[in-house]
Amino acid sequence: MSQDSFLQKKNQILSQIETTLGNVPDISPKGSIDELCVPIMNLINSHNDMVTTSSCSGRVSVFLEGVKVKDEGSSSKIGGKGDGGHWLFVEHDKTKIQDWHKDKFQYGQVPTTSDLSTRYILFKFEPLILHVKCRNYETASALYTTAMGCGFRESGIGINNIVAIRISIKLDIPIGYYNQENDTPIAFVTEEYLQMITQLSLDRFEENERRLNMLYEAISKMQVQAPKDSEQQETKEQRRERKRKEGLAKQQQKQAQIEQIEATEQKTTE
Known part of the structure; x- marks a missing residue:
């Protein structure tokens, strides 16, 4: 008898999650599952027809753009990670971001010339995102509707009934640039401005967590319409x-x- 292909995939994913929770790094940049995501992941994964494939509870990051022009006639993506682009700071824990900017920058002016050779420093707040693989479209549709009802207005259903749960409370702000001559990050905003956008991020962390709790409660009560026919539940x-x-x-x-x-x-x- 043919095994359930969805269940096979789910068991494989759950095994990887269990390994990561056991302090073995995963392939994400952080290398581990965000603690804030664990309860809702457990809830989703307890459902027969759903499994989480990736998650991020939200984070603040400060990113230095990579080289956008390598030589004449070639360029890399603006804001891209390649060609030297990297994080100067990244943190998922809201209690650890208050003084992130201390001793990180020299303070100066906006560069007098700005072109593709300028490598900007971007301050980002990126909210919760969950990817959930569903057995069938009915389950994906129910999860999508539930997420939208909790304010996750950037959500959508992709291929293979994978639901991306997202919310549009992000920040993406240029705060400086990289001085190549002396290998120094320069902030062209004041320290007070950095404190202000840090507070904006803390406010978003709070809203992010509130919406996450709403989503948890809504999923726990979610009703899935039965498939219109049994074909989606059949073995080959x-x-x-x-x-x-x-x-x-x-x-x-x-x-x-x-x-x-x-x-x-x-x-x-x-």
């Missing part, structure tokens, strides 16, 4: 057998129609 062998029987039934129906027409024509000639 079951589907093949059903198709065979449907084909035989159609042939028999067609043969019966032909016999009925012949009988009618015979009565007419008589």
